[in-house]
Amino acid sequence: MIIKLYTGDSCPACKGLKKRLDKLSLSNYTECNISDIAMKEELIALGLRSIPVLAIYNNNGVMLDTLVGNVASDSHLEEFFSV
Numbered sequence: 029m030i031i032k033l034y035t036g037d038s039c040p041a042c043k044g045l046k047k048r049l050d051k052l053s054l055s056n057y058t059e060c061n062i063s064d065i066a067m068k069e070e071l072i073a074l075g076l077r078s079i080p081v082l083a084i085y086n087n088n089g090v091m092l093d094t095l096v097g098n099v100a101s102d103s104h105l106e107e108f109f110s111v
Contacts, residue, residue, distance in 0.1 A: 029083065029086060031108075035062070036079050056109065
């Protein structure tokens with residue numbers, strides 16, 4: 029499984045989510061900053077318009093699930109990362 033975090037430098041919710049993930053020792057994700065135009069286009073291609081977004085992909089690159097925003101409970105975040 030591959031987990032990506034779509035984020036932005038000036039996004040308070042993104043910074044908050046990254047702090048929560050660090051606190052929970054959930055670090056097995058790739059950070060995709062949307063200031064990189066390719067990452068922004070990838071996010072838009074998924075039909076998503078806001079950040080932060082956690083997206084989980086299978087090994088073939090097929091998106092399986094997403095979490096948008098910084099509102100998921102800690103237990104939901106841990107469950108998301110345990111897939």
